[in-house]
Amino acid sequence: MKPIDLFMQFFRREGWIYAIGLTMLMAIDVAFLFVPQFIGNAIDTLSNNKEGLVTYIYYFILLFIIITILKVISRRTLLGSIRRMEYLFREILCSKALQVKTTYYEANGPGKVMALMTNDVTSLRVALGLGVMIVVDIIFYSVVGSIILIQKINTVLAFKIMTPVFLIIVTIFVLGRKLRIKQRSAQATYSDLTEFGQELFQGMDVIRAFNRESIISNSFEKINKLNYKKNMDVALLDAILTPLTRIAPFICISISIFICGHLAVEGKMTIGEFVTINSFIMLIVGPLIGFGGLISIVQKGLASLDRIMDFLHLPTETIDDTDEVLPLEDIHIRYLDFNYENSKGHALSQVTTTIPKGSFIGLVGKPGSGKSTLFKLLIGLQECPEQSIYFGNQDLAAVSLSKLRNSIAYVPTQSYLLSTTIADNIKFGKNLPMHETVEVAAQKADLYRDLGDLLNDDLHELAEEGHDLSGGQKQRINMARGFYKNAPYLLLDDCFSALDAVTVTTILNTLHNVKEQTILCISQRLEVVEKADKILVFDEGRIVEEGTHKELLANNGLYRTLYEAQKGEAHYEEA
Ligand SMILES: Nc1ncnc2c1ncn2[C@@H]1O[C@H](COP(=O)(O)OP(=O)(O)OP(=O)(O)O)[C@@H](O)[C@H]1O
Numbered sequence: 058m059k060p061i062d063l064f065m066q067f068f069r070r071e072g073w074i075y076a077i078g079l080t081m082l083m084a085i086d087v088a089f090l091f092v093p094q095f096i097g098n099a100i101d102t103l104s105n106n107k108e109g110l111v112t113y114i115y116y117f118i119l120l121f122i123i124i125t126i127l128k129v130i131s132r133r134t135l136l137g138s139i140r141r142m143e144y145l146f147r148e149i150l151c152s153k154a155l156q157v158k159t160t161y162y163e164a165n166g167p168g169k170v171m172a173l174m175t176n177d178v179t180s181l182r183v184a185l186g187l188g189v190m191i192v193v194d195i196i197f198y199s200v201v202g203s204i205i206l207i208q209k210i211n212t213v214l215a216f217k218i219m220t221p222v223f224l225i226i227v228t229i230f231v232l233g234r235k236l237r238i239k240q241r242s243a244q245a246t247y248s249d250l251t252e253f254g255q256e257l258f259q260g261m262d263v264i265r266a267f268n269r270e271s272i273i274s275n276s277f278e279k280i281n282k283l284n285y286k287k288n289m290d291v292a293l294l295d296a297i298l299t300p301l302t303r304i305a306p307f308i309c310i311s312i313s314i315f316i317c318g319h320l321a322v323e324g325k326m327t328i329g330e331f332v333t334i335n336s337f338i339m340l341i342v343g344p345l346i347g348f349g350g351l352i353s354i355v356q357k358g359l360a361s362l363d364r365i366m367d368f369l370h371l372p373t374e375t376i377d378d379t380d381e382v383l384p385l386e387d388i389h390i391r392y393l394d395f396n397y398e399n400s401k402g403h404a405l406s407q408v409t410t411t412i413p414k415g416s417f418i419g420l421v422g423k424p425g426s427g428k429s430t431l432f433k434l435l436i437g438l439q440e441c442p443e444q445s446i447y448f449g450n451q452d453l454a455a456v457s458l459s460k461l462r463n464s465i466a467y468v469p470t471q472s473y474l475l476s477t478t479i480a481d482n483i484k485f486g487k488n489l490p491m492h493e494t495v496e497v498a499a500q501k502a503d504l505y506r507d508l509g510d511l512l513n514d515d516l517h518e519l520a521e522e523g524h525d526l527s528g529g530q531k532q533r534i535n536m537a538r539g540f541y542k543n544a545p546y547l548l549l550d551d552c553f554s555a556l557d558a559v560t561v562t563t564i565l566n567t568l569h570n571v572k573e574q575t576i577l578c579i580s581q582r583l584e585v586v587e588k589a590d591k592i593l594v595f596d597e598g599r600i601v602e603e604g605t606h607k608e609l610l611a612n613n614g615l616y617r618t619l620y621e622a623q624k625g626e627a628h629y630e631e632a
Pocket residue numbers: 163397399400404422423424425426427428429430431595
């Protein structure tokens with residue numbers, strides 16, 4: 058996508074309203090171009106016994122009524138349509154953010170996108186609203202006004218008067234380029250600041266519990282200082298640009314008063330003409346006062362446009378709108394090697410196994426041994442190498458992402474809750490024919506034990522991120538969401554960790570009776586997978602053992618070591 062394509066999306070929808078606003082603005086500027094001549098003519102009536110002066114006063118009143126009405130309409134339409142642009146661009150960015158590969162967020166975090174959707178879109182709005190208003194004023198008052206001025210006095214005289222303006226415009230352009238570079242850099246640090254702010258507020262409880270306020274505050278100070286420094290660089294250039302544009306008009310008017318004053322004294326110009334010419338010069342140089350501001354607004358807008366375009370060019374996932382679902386089949390994993398883009402070592406090495414359809418499979422192992430990575434590949438959050446994972450005969454790498462994700466229900470370790478009702482959190486958007494009812498899903502996740510009243514209350518909305526729930530309650534609502542989807546494959550990523558033994562047993566008893574679903578369950582707690590049809594034991598990215606609980610205990614391998622370590626802990630806790 059090119060910048061023009063982005064803006065065309067706005068102009069196609071709102072272009073005509075924007076055009077009305079722009080036309081009104083031009084009409085106002087044209088009307089203002091008559092003002093200096095009117096003033097001059099009105100003053101010349103004074104030397105003719107004020108004949109016609111009253112008529113000029115009526116003209117003035119009429120002109121300013123028309124200008125005021127046009128101004129109201131132009132501001133409403135132009136600035137109003139620009140607000141629509143802001144709205145539209147945020148929609149485009151949000152839709153892109155939902156399609157960008159998840160690896161982008163692993164590398165960059167969410168701060169940059171948040172800054173794009175707030176700060177950068179606002180800079181573009183200001184550039185296209187206020188910036189365009191200044192440009193129109195410059196074109197009509199300064200350019201057209203200059204042409205009229207040249208006709209009224211001679212070209213050489215006009216150039217003499219306007220020379221300082223040309224010199225200052227060139228300087229402003231040179232400084233403007235520098236400003237854009239500085240602005241881009243300042244906006245990047247703003248992203249870091251947003252990101253840090255987000256981390257800070259998410260981890261507020263942990264920060265307080267560990268008394269880390271001063272350390273966090275020092276880290277924040279560093280980022281804040283950098284942001285301040287970069288913005289000061291921008292402010293310095295802004296500070297030079299603005300006075301430069303203010304000086305130019307005064308020099309021009311001084312030159313004009315000097316030259317035209319002499320002509321008036323020598324009788325080569327009437328007082329009315331003298332006033333007309335000086336009023337024109339005021340009109341011409343007036344918008345130039347805003348020229349420095351314009352350069353700054355435009356450069357900020359361009360820097361934001363660069364950043365937005367960079368983001369819009371990122372590769373995306375191809376998501377179609379299919380409701381297709383993979384059939385329930387055995388999953389075959391064949392010599393699967395995988396490493397993350399930003400790391401050298403293999404996260405998974407030569408992983409080979411078969412997962413029979415309808416089975417309950419446990420995945421256990423040391424931390425960082427590759428269990429969650431396998432889930433990320435299965436659900437397409439990371440790109441799976443070709444010919445490594447098959448659903449029946451179907452290579453996962455050849456399955457469309459939508460179909461794959463329709464076929465898999467995923468319950469992550471970290472609960473994700475929206476501030477809406479529990480039922481809406483369970484349903485979570487799209488409704489496919491295979492879905493369970495909310496009641497069945499809630500039953501399976503044992504929600505009625507303590508959340509039945511809240512679940513039945515259609516008006517009760519959860520606090521942000523479910524802050525008004527316990528860790529276990531959040532986990533069970535997340536599980537209910539996975540059960541509600543009723544997909545052929547269910548992935549449970551260590552989501553029993555916050556549950557008590559009774560709840561775990563209740564939920565597992567239900568899951569072990571399910572035969573029309575393949576369930577893969579990662580758990581650090583081995584009692585969760587004890588009754589699994591098969592347990593895969595991971596170590597350093599490899600499956601080092603597989604079998605039932607009994608077989609693995611008999612193996613005397615890593616599983617037994619882990620099991621005895623946990624049993625030891627349990628005895629210790631009981632004692
Ligand atoms: N986004 C990532 N980028 C780079 N490396 C990663 C990323 N995610 C995980 N890893 C690395 O891949 C390896 C496997 O991680 P994974 O999360 O799959 O382990 P795990 O067995 O699920 O661990 P745990 O039980 O602690 O959750 C680890 O060495 C980890 O550091």
